[in-house]
Amino acid sequence: MAKELLKGNVAIAEAAIRAGMNAYFGYPITPQTELLEWLAKRMPELGRAFVQAESELGAVNMVYGAACTGARVLSSSSSPGVSLMLEGLSYIAGTEVPAVLVDIMRGGPGLGNIAPAQADYNQIVHGGGHGDYHPIVLAPANIQEAIDLTYGAFDLAEKYRSLVIILADGSLGQLMEPAVLPEMLPVIMRQPEWATYGAAGREKRILSSINLEPREQEAFNLHLEKRWQEIKKAEVRYMEYYLEDARYAVVSFGTSGRISLSAIRAARAKGIPVGLFRPITLAPFPEQELYELSQRMDGLLVVEMNSGQMLEDVIKITRNSIPVEFYGRMGGMVPMPEEIEAEIDRLVNQPHSPNGHPRDRWLDRFSLDN
Amino acid sequence: MVQTTFEEQVVYSRPIAFSDSQTHYCPGCTHGTAHRLVAEVIDEMGIREKMVGVASVGCSVFAYNYFNFDFVQAPHGRAPAMATGIKRVLPDRYVMTYQGDGDLASIGMGEIVAAAARGENITVIFLNNANYGMTGGQMAPTTLPGQKTSSSPTGRDVELAGFPIRTAELLATLDGASYVVRRSLHDPKNIRMAKKAIRLAFETQKHGLGFSLVELLSVCPTNWGMTPSQAQDWVGEVMVPYYPINDFKVHPALANIKA
Known part of the structure; x- marks a missing residue:
């Protein structure tokens, strides 16, 4: 099939249609509204x-x-709207019905703004709603990947009777780039x-x-945990770039991963052996893969469009065994490749301080002038 | 020897749509009456196998155990939204929510108004017993002025807690609502009227006419601190004057449908 110039929100919506989605329910919120608008016409x-x-x-x-x-069913929203949905997501998880949600993240907290952000990581990856549950979380970094992940999300949700959440940000929802749409699957009930x-x-x-009997509720929780272990074994996805000969790795997901790749290419041109580790499944997180990678690196740089939410997972996974630094932009600000390149330079050329938390060091040197 | 034969005549049986189970409702509660009426109507219409019920949060949270058809259980107040999701993907099924006044008229007021305004082709059975029963009798949006509850211990003070909501009247103002009535379960005559209304509500759905709701005035002897008999009298003497038994919206096409 030929490539078409597609806007992220529209591409995700059309991919869901082509996956045989039976129903869509949503509410307008920037920067995901085109997704709802496309489906208002198409469905x-x-x-x-x-x-x-x-x-x-x-x-x-x-x-x-x-x-x-x-039914195959989808909703989409953006950060404040997803906060409102958390009640329902917990119930959906507690009932084990498959459903797919798209979160096109924006700056927060509160009403924040409508610019791209990745600050829903904790809310989505670590549950958000009440009770013990784990959604499968997929983080695309470009429109083709958003299409492909959405197209497969319903199968994944049904296979495990699980929530699948596509976690993207406002820039991915809004930008246009060429991509190929998949074939239209038959829509069946x-x-x-x-x-x-x-x-x-x-x-x-x-x-x-409902499980009024705590012993039964615990048995159900155990069932969910066992199934999550299965998902962890079978569904981890990630991308590696320039890591074969690398001594340093940037760990970054979604849009910040994509921007990091530009910075890495520039650093490579200067001879710095750096690569990118980009988790696609934020849950289940590629824990073993990242740990093994960290054992052959001299240092990691975590880059996020938040204050270091995934950073905590990276620190936990690498067990303080190698230097980890962090660079983030918040509140709807998107890092420029040059900022990340400077951080790579710093990681490689400046002696690593073993003291304190990577976030503290980042805050010490962080300047709003960037 | 004289052979005596007895002709067996069934004068009472459990509706097929009613499960053979013991309910958790308090003695004297009218939830059982409402369940029974709904089950009878479903049997009479022969729609049990096409039913999907939506239980709510409150005393009727376990309604799914007492009806003998497919059921889901909604978060507090969200039953009309869940029902919408079910009905939109299965338009040939019958979808019913069963909600109390705390669930529907307080935390779920947004969902019920929106569902009615959309003319969602679902049937809502709405029990109004003027308090939150499940949590022990707190003030509800339906609690009458001056009525004592555990969270209005000196009686509902309208200066502080505002006025009760007449839900049926409110929803009847919406163009999407096709059948909105109030009935009561406090005596046999009213119970018979309630059954006819429930039938018409399901007929509304059957004929694709849109949103239907039957508000049923109900007793809560336990939390009201009354005997069941006193509670029934209280409904007739105190609740009915505030919440009149009436048809607030009846789609013209229903005139030709006999319940």
């Missing part, structure tokens, strides 16, 4: 369900209801053996997240 013309909900609370619970029938769609010719089914 009805394809005879599929589309509702612009009264709120993100409404949208996520429409997703919950439709997911209980076995699935009737999984757990789903509630009318008890014709069978016993009734109940889908709920």
Whole structure:
């Protein structure tokens, strides 16, 4: 198929359509609104369900209801809207119904702004909603990857009866670049053996997240944890760039990973042996792969568009065995490749200080003049 | 020897749509009455196998155990949104939410108004017992002025806590609502009227006419501190004057449908 010039939000929406999505429920919020707008036009013309909900609370619970029938269902939002959805996400996880959510992150906290950010990492990767659960979190760094991850997200959600969250940022939602859309899959109403769609010719089914008996709730929690272990074994995805001969690695996801790659190419041109480790699954995180990488590196630089949320995971995984530094931009600011290149230079050429936390060192040298 | 034969006549049986289970409701509670009426209507319409119920949070949280058809259980107040999701992907099924007044008229007011305004083709069974029953009888949006509850111990003071919400009247103002009525469960005559209304609500859905809701005035003897009999009298004497039994919105097409 030929490449088309596609906007990120539209590309994700169309990929979900082509994956055989039965229904979409959403609420307008910048910078993801084009996703909802595209589906407002496309879903009805394809005879599929589309509702612009009264709120993100409404949208996520429409997703919950439709997911209980076995339908392929999607919602999308941006950071403050996703905060509102967390209640529903916890219920969806507690009921083990498959659903896909797209979070096009923006600057926060609070209303913040509509510029790109990655500050929902903790909210999404480490649960957000109440109770023990783990969504599968996919972080695309370009539009083709966003298409491919969205296209496969429904299968992944159904395979594990899990939430799958596409975690991207406002720049990926808004930018346009050439990409190939996949073939249109037939849209069918699935009737999984757990789903509630009318008890014709069978016993009734109940889908709920209630377990009043703590022992039963614990058994259910254990079941979720065991399944998460399976997911960790089978679904880890990441990309490596220029790491074969590297002595230093940048660890970065999504848009900041993409910008880091430009910085790495510039550093390579100066002869610095640096590469990029870019997790695609933020959950399950490529823990073993990053640990093994860290054992053959002289230092790591973590780059994020937040105050170092993934940094904590990287520190935990590398167990203080090698120098780790951090560089972040916050509040909707996007790092320039030159800033990251300067950080790579610093990591390589300046003696590493073993004292303190990488975030503290970053804050000490951080300047709003950048 | 004289052979005597007895002709067996069934005068009472459990509706098929009603599970053979013991409920957790308090003695004298009218949830059981409402469940039974809904189950009878579903049997009479022959739609049990096409039903998907949505339970809410509150005393009726376990409604899914008492009905014999597919059920899901919604977060507090969100049942109309869940029902919307189900109905939009399965438009030929019957979707019902079963909600109390705390769930529907307080935390879930946004979802119910939006669902009614969209003309969502679902049926809502709404029990109004003027307090939060499950958590032990706190003030609800439906609690009457002066009514004592555990969170309005000196009686609901409208200067501080505002006025009760007449939900059926409010929702009837929306163009998307096709059948919105209030009935009561405090005596046999009203119970018979309630059943007819529940039938018409499901007929509204059957004929694709849009949103239907039956508000049912209910007793809560435990939290009201009354005997079941006193509680029934209180509904008739105190609640009905504030919450009149009436049809607030009836789609013209329903005139030709006999319940």
